[in-house]
Amino acid sequence: MDIAVLLSTFIVILPAELPDKTMVATLVLATRFRPLPVWVGVVAAFFVQCLVAVAAGGLLTLLPRQPLLGVTAVLFAIGSYILLRGAGRAAEEEAEEEEEYEKEVARRAHADGVQVAVTSFLVLFAAEWGDLSQLLTAGLVVRHGQPLSVFLGAWLALATIAALAVVAGRTLLKWVPLDLVQRVAGILFGFLAALTALEATGLQLPGPL
Numbered sequence: 001m002d003i004a005v006l007l008s009t010f011i012v013i014l015p016a017e018l019p020d021k022t023m024v025a026t027l028v029l030a031t032r033f034r035p036l037p038v039w040v041g042v043v044a045a046f047f048v049q050c051l052v053a054v055a056a057g058g059l060l061t062l063l064p065r066q067p068l069l070g071v072t073a074v075l076f077a078i079g080s081y082i083l084l085r086g087a088g089r090a091a092e093e094e095a096e097e098e099e100e101y102e103k104e105v106a107r108r109a110h111a112d113g114v115q116v117a118v119t120s121f122l123v124l125f126a127a128e129w130g131d132l133s134q135l136l137t138a139g140l141v142v143r144h145g146q147p148l149s150v151f152l153g154a155w156l157a158l159a160t161i162a163a164l165a166v167v168a169g170r171t172l173l174k175w176v177p178l179d180l181v182q183r184v185a186g187i188l189f190g191f192l193a194a195l196t197a198l199e200a201t202g203l204q205l206p207g208p209l
Contacts, residue, residue, distance in 0.1 A: 001146070002144070007153065013136070029116075039162055046159060049125065053138045053141075054141050069143070073194075073200055076196055079136050
């Protein structure tokens with residue numbers, strides 16, 4: 001396992017998911033249900049999602065490396081564009097997503113602990129399937145060739161987001177400017193796109209990013 005790759009993956013995924021529906025869905029669930037089973041269910045969903053993303057990335061590494069790096073660079077560039085383009089509407093989108101998830105979980109307000117964990121798992125599993133972070137996790141596996149390190153970095157980042165949402169979600173959303181966080185994430189992915197594109201040309205670059 002490469003600690004540098006784990007940390008760099010954590011640093012890249014964390015800001016990308018902070019203003020995302022991951023945070024909003026977990027926050028809504030935590031306001032309706034007991035926080036601990038919500039967190040357990042959400043983290044379990046992230047475990048499966050990261051596992052699928054890393055497995056997909058691992059399969060892609062069997063393809064010729066240089067063309068694959070080119071495709072990965074495009075993937076990172078698209079992620080950067082999506083994040084930067086949506087930065088101006090981050091707060092508005094957060095409010096819309098919160099209203100949507102409020103309706104989705106309202107009918108289960110009296111669920112017990114196990115049911116809460118299962119509900120949280122299903123809500124986040126559906127929300128995150130094919131999400132930007134899942135695609136980018138696969139791309140990081142392609143870039144680094146370190147599936148275990150990328151898996152742990154991505155999963156820990158998502159688990160941290162879930163913990164923040166459960167413990168201090170509304171306070172965090174009140175004081176953290178979501179548009180700024182999203183712009184930082186977009187810049188990070190743009191940087192990754194540029195580095196990966198350079199690697200696709202055959203240039204060897206130092207460092208875990």
